[in-house]
Each structure stands twice: as C-alpha cells, then as structure tokens.
Amino acid sequence: MSTEPETFEPYASLDKRPFELAPGVRLWREALSRTQQAVLVEEIVRLSADAPFYRPTMPRSDRPFSVEETNFGPLGWYSDKNGYRYEARHPLTGRAWPAIPSLLLSLWRDLTAYPELPECCLVNLYRQHARMGLHQDRDEAALDAPVLSVSLGDVALFRFGGTARRAPSRAVRLVSGDVVVFGGAARLVFHGVDRVLSGTSTLIPGGGRLNLTLRRVNPLRPK
Ligand code: SIN
Numbered sequence: 239m240s241t242e243p244e245t246f247e248p249y250a251s252l253d254k255r256p257f258e259l260a261p262g263v264r265l266w267r268e269a270l271s272r273t274q275q276a277v278l279v280e281e282i283v284r285l286s287a288d289a290p291f292y293r294p295t296m297p298r299s300d301r302p303f304s305v306e307e308t309n310f311g312p313l314g315w316y317s318d319k320n321g322y323r324y325e326a327r328h329p330l331t332g333r334a335w336p337a338i339p340s341l342l343l344s345l346w347r348d349l350t351a352y353p354e355l356p357e358c359c360l361v362n363l364y365r366q367h368a369r370m371g372l373h374q375d376r377d378e379a380a381l382d383a384p385v386l387s388v389s390l391g392d393v394a395l396f397r398f399g400g401t402a403r404r405a406p407s408r409a410v411r412l413v414s415g416d417v418v419v420f421g422g423a424a425r426l427v428f429h430g431v432d433r434v435l436s437g438t439s440t441l442i443p444g445g446g447r448l449n450l451t452l453r454r455v456n457p458l459r460p461k
C-alpha cells in the first residue's frame with residue numbers, strides 16, 4: 239500500500255497572487271499549510287533512510303559544503319572534486335534516488351507552465367551555521383524550465399541578485415512553507431542563503447531548515 243498522500247488540503251496561499259520579488263522571481267508566501275509541511279518533512283525523513291544525507295565537496299579544493307544534501311527523482315545533483323554534475327545513483331549507497339514526493343510534483347504542475355515534470359529534487363539540510371554562497375543553477379540543459387524551491391523549518395535569509403555575479407543583490411526572509419519560482423529572464427539569477435535563523439521553527443527533527451529545489455535537467459523530447 240502506498241504511504242503517499244493522494245489528496246491535499248487547499249494550499250494556504252496558492253490562490254493568491256505571488257509576490258514578484260524581481261521580474262521572473264515569484265514568492266508564494268506560506269503556500270504549504272502546517273499540515274502539508276509536517277507531511278512533507280515526515281516523508282523526507284522516511285526517504286532519507288534509503289538515500290542518506292551526505293556532505294558534498296567543492297570542485298578541485300574538495301572542501302566540504304556546510305549543507306548536507308540528498309536527492310529525489312531520476313537524477314540527483316552532485317558535487318565533488320571532479321565537478322558539479324547530475325548522477326542517477328546515490329554516491330554512497332549506489333542505489334537509484336527515491337521518487338519525488340507527489341505533493342512536490344503537484345506544486346510543480348500548479349505553479350509552472352512547464353509541460354514535463356522535474357527530474358531532480360535536490361534536498362538541502364541546513365543545520366546550525368550552514369549557509370550557501372551566491373551561485374547560479376546552470377548544470378541543466380533545460381534552461382527553459384523554471385526552478386521551484388520550497389522552504390521548511392527555520393527562517394532563512396535568502397539572497398538573490400541579477401544574472402551577473404556583481405549585480406546588486408538583496409535578501410528576503412523565507413519562512414517555512416514558502417515557495418519561490420524563478421525562470422525566464424531570471425532563470426540564471428545568482429542566489430544563495432546568507433544564514434539560517436537557528437531555533438525559529440520546531441518543524442525539522444533535530445532542528446534547522448530543509449530546502450527542496452525542483453529542476454528539469456534534460457530538454458524536452460521533440461514531439
Ligand atoms: C539552492 O540554491 O540550492 C538552495 C537555496 C535555498 O536553500 O533556499
């Protein structure tokens with residue numbers, strides 16, 4: 239019997255217009271209800287027993303990230319001294335990644351106009367002091383697809399700028415249940431997490447913040 243929920247209560251704010259943080263960067267504030275957030279966290283904990291969190295390392299220097307990561311979906315984003323890339327298997331277990339939870343696929347269908355499902359759900363776990371430097375998501379051939387990002391747990395100071403590293407940037411507080419979508423002219427915006435405000439939520443067992451980033455990797459097949 240599937241343990242995945244089949245139906246979901248209405249999203250808290252999906253029926254409302256998102257905040258346009260910048261052209262092409264949209265925020266649905268607390269789009270997931272508390273119940274949906276708890277269901278999702280429970281599912282992530284369950285799936286991460288099969289695909290455990292690990293600490294990726296930086297290309298060349300091999301320095302470990304401060305975030306821990308795992309993935310769901312046919313492809314997982316991975317980084318080590320050999321570079322950034324997508325892998326079909328978990329680096330430690332050698333097993334295929336677990337399927338992307340259906341709640342996240344529903345969000346993708348509802349909030350993006352993209353005709354195919356995402357192939358990767360990167361899961362970032364921010365325990366105390368973890369952060370993420372300013373970067374672009376550019377390891378995907380399907381740059382016509384947007385990036386959809388869900389925040390769970392502690393508040394994050396999310397920074398985003400322009401498509402050039404030195405362009406002015408600003409930070410926005412992302413709270414648990416928030417969904418951000420960036421695409422089109424904003425698909426390659428630089429973004430990162432300055433810091434996570436530790437102890438602002440009790441949602442995540444052991445504390446901290448989870449971020450789920452959905453991406454399409456391969457371009458659409460010609461019809
Ligand atoms: C990422 O860009 O991979 C994560 C962003 C976030 O944690 O909000």
Ligand code: MN
Pocket residue numbers: 373374375429451
């Ligand atoms: Mn990113």
